[in-house]
Amino acid sequence: MAEPYSDRRLGALAGASVLVTGGGGLVGSRIVAQLAAHGAHPVVLDRFDAYPHPVRDLFEVDRYAARVVLGDVRERATVKWLTDRVDFVIHAAAYADVAACTRRPGTAFAANVHGTQTVLDAVAASAVERLVFVSSASVYGDGAPSEDGIARFDEEQPLTPISVYANTKLWGEHQVRLMLSASGVGFAIVRYFSVYGDPQVPKPGSHSWxxxxxxxxxxxxxxxxxxxxxxxxxDMVHVDDIAHATILALVEERAAGQTINIGTGVxxxxxxxxxxxxxxxxxxxxxxxxxxxxxxRGGCADTRRASDLLGWHPAIxxxxxxxxxxxxxxxxxxxxxxxxxxxxxxxxxxxxx
Structure with missing residues (x-):
């Protein structure tokens, strides 16, 4: 793991318990490692079935997590037990492969819609301070190109998803706002652009990554x-930068209730x-x-909100x-x-x- 990003705001996480659903994957495991580097106690909930064992070992989840739970975000009793014992939640668990979601929309619905609803039900009834929902730039769809032919996506423009995966993420965004605004639990939504970085390993039958x-x-x-x-x-964003931005969204007051692009703008x-x-x-x-x-077709992020609200800029x-x-x-x-x-x-x- 790279050296922890220096940011005094992250000192607020020292001693805090943070549930990271999907913490066994590439992004989730990097979030877990950075949380641990800042003195937090990361708790991982993951099915650990997205990658074969030799690949999972590269993510070093056991090295950095305070607790690792083998389970599914659709398991209500497990999710409730965990959310009742943590201060923050990062909901990163998802069936996150665009091609696989297209082939298996029922599986995408089960993981990304049913699973998200289960997490939100538990969080809304808990004392969790804030949930960060991991969304995707795929919710923008193709967008409209600017004069130079490149689409630039800002958080307030109309959303036109063109894949099953993107549609489930857009539903998740709406449901987070509806449920947590009513419950009084804080939240932030982060839209990742194209994540890359070691130890990323491709999956058969996929064109992602x-x-x-x-x-x-x-x-x-x-x-x-x-x-x-x-x-x-x-818009390619290194996984270390992605993890840093996600953790900032947990603690930065200006991020409360906001949807924020996490991209480079390039x-x-x-x-x-x-x-x-x-x-x-x-x-x-x-x-x-x-x-x-x-x-x-793709495009790049309008990064003004990430800069203004999180004080975040990609470092790599x-x-x-x-x-x-x-x-x-x-x-x-x-x-x-x-x-x-x-x-x-x-x-x-x-x-x-």
């Missing part, structure tokens, strides 16, 4: 896939990201592939973040899944779907 997909493809001698020709635009095409990775692998080649269903530029990821990958070749190193016909077909 392009940095590991591209880096591992180049590393194993496979072509880098440019879905949609690589013309889509992304628009980068998928092709440009591929070129940054290919610079580390002289023999890397790119191939074009169809744009997956539900994959937005994309070039540095990709350099870090590639260095980590070259130093940890065992992180590449077996199915990726030797893709089967079925896996290749799933990727093309």
């Amino acid at each position: 392009m940095v590991p997909w591209m880096a591992m493809s180049a590393h194993t001698g496979q072509p880098i896939r440019l879905n949609g020709g690589g013309r889509q635009v992304r 628009a980068t095409t998928v092709r440009e990201i591929a070129d940054l990775i290919a610079a580390h692998y002289p023999d890397a080649a790119c191939v074009q592939a169809p744009k997956p269903a539900g994959d937005p 530029p994309l070039v540095e973040g990709i350099d870090r990821y590639v260095a980590w990958l070259k130093g940890t070749p065992g992180a590449i899944p077996d199915w990726f190193a030797a893709p089967t016909t079925a896996a290749a077909a799933a990727l093309a779907a």
Whole structure:
């Protein structure tokens, strides 16, 4: 883990108990590590079924969490027992793969709608000081491009989700406001843009998390896939910066009741990201592939609210973040899944779907 971000406001978390649902994943585990670095007592609730064991070990949840609970956010008794014993909640648990949600909308509903409702029911009846709900820039959909052809998303513009995953996140935002405003429990909503950073590992049949997909493809001698020709635009935010912003939303008074973009404000095409990775692998080649269903044209965040309310600015530029990821990958070749190193016909077909 990187050194903890220096911020005196986070001293308010010293000794506090913080429930992190989904704390066993990439973002959740980094939030847990940063909470621990600032003296908080993170409590993790996770099913631990999103990744195989060798990948889960990379997240080091047991190292930083004060308590780890194997469970589901839909389990009312478990969620209530935990929320009755913590000061804050970060609700990051979700079926968070766009392609998987498109294939299995019922599973997406169960995890992202039913699960969120269960958490909100428990929090609304508890003494929790504040809940931070993790949402996604996918709620914006394609948006409208500006004069330079790039969509810039601000928190007050109309929302037009184009995927099942985005639709569940938008529902979650509305439900957080409805339930917690009425209950008196504090809340903040953070909309993540494109998260990347080690030890991110891709999942079979998914097009999410392009940095590991591209880096591992180049590393194993496979072509880098440019879905949609690589013309889509992304606002890439390092996972360390994402975790820092999320924790700030727990304690910053000006964030109460607010929805805040967590992005860099820098628009980068998928092709440009591929070129940054290919610079580390002289023999890397790119191939074009169809744009997956539900994959937005993309854009970048309007970051004024994150700056004004959280005093947050990303600390890790994309070039540095990709350099870090590639260095980590070259130093940890065992992180590449077996199915990726030797893709089967079925896996290749799933990727093309």
